[in-house]
């Protein structure tokens with residue numbers, strides 16, 4: 001926004017002010033050229049990233065592949081292209097360099113591994129998340145949800161993100177892994193620092209926080225794994241500890257534990273928050289749900305399509321490849337914009353409509369596709385459906401109680417606070 005004219009005139013009286021104005025003018029020109037060249041850029045910056053969907057439509061109009069933000073990348077909001085790239089064997093998750101070599105880089109474990117290493121490590125963690133295993137968690141999740149919802153309801157007006165959406169997944173994944181007495185406030189702060197690190201490090205302060213977070217989690221997991229070696233329990237950390245040195249190399253342990261913990265709550269918190277947010281913005285849909293809370297599963301599925309917690313991911317081409325008549329060179333990065341693919345009119349009828357009764361949303365890409373398909377999808381669904389159902393049953397008059405500030409990140413998409421009145 002331009003400063004008011006009087007301030008502008010005064011600013012121009014000083015050399016610094018003049019230079020600043022000159023720079024701002026040049027920056028605007030450069031910015032316009034940049035946005036024209038890389039239409040995805042706008043969707044990643046304030047204020048557009050808070051509601052990036054209109055930007056995705058502009059990208060869709062430009063074609064199946066548009067220039068990405070980095071020089072070597074292209075981006076796509078096309079559902080068929082996203083799905084093909086995510087599932088294609090010629091595409092991987094990192095370049096030639098080996099993951100984790102650079103100590104300053106965040107090692108995202110499975111998310112940055114390609115076969116055969118990826119297959120080897122994923123095989124150890126996956127059995128903990130099968131739907132059958134999940135069914136066993138159902139009861140304790142319902143009990144926890146009931147407690148959180150009842151406590152929040154007594155407050156009248158409260159921040160749903162803080163009181164329900166955040167503590168639920170933190171408790172559940174901590175228990176599943178075997179992290180005792182989870183320190184919620186610390187996890188929330190560090191989880192956010194690591195979650196936003198997916199957008200790239202924004203500032204020195206952010207770098208410090210992310211490094212602190214990594215240090216904290218690594219110290220915690222080193223201690224717990226040590227304990228599990230001598231004192232095995234019925235938890236996922238014990239399974240991982242038993243496989244260390246076998247299927248899991250020692251240096252792969254801490255990144256895997258950290259990924260499981262942070263992926264377990266940084267995303268699910270936003271699924272619950274985005275679902276309630278969209279339902280309260282679309283009152284007719286909220287009315288449908290409160291009339292029949294067993295529709296919670298459908299409402300969660302529609303939220304995953306319409307407002308997914310993970311907006312994009314990317315892959316790099318490993319060998320010259322052609323998909324649907326389009327060529328990709330080796331080393332070419334492709335940004336697959338999940339939030340855009342989920343609104344592709346070729347797949348979803350009237351995609352901009354939030355409609356919990358729709359039957360055509362099964363093919364959304366909110367959990368990705370192919371070998372990196374989210375390992376925690378059954379758990380995320382279980383938690384979110386359970387929470388939404390209880391909220392609809394016990395707080396049918398729920399309404400927004402103020403403006404809803406967004407998180408301000410690109411990859412992870414959700415609200416920072418969700419002020420509501422029960």
Ligand code: HEM
Nearest residue numbers: 110111263264267268271310313367368372374375376380
């Ligand atoms: C609504 C909640 C969630 C969403 C939207 C979500 C989304 C995703 C997406 C999009 C990917 C793949 C990224 C890519 O292809 O590059 C992924 C992978 C993964 N997710 Fe989730 N996730 C959620 C919940 C969870 C939970 C509860 C866990 C539990 C630990 C979890 C653990 C993982 C892991 C370990 C991977 C890596 C899998 C691999 O690379 O093979 N996620 N998730």
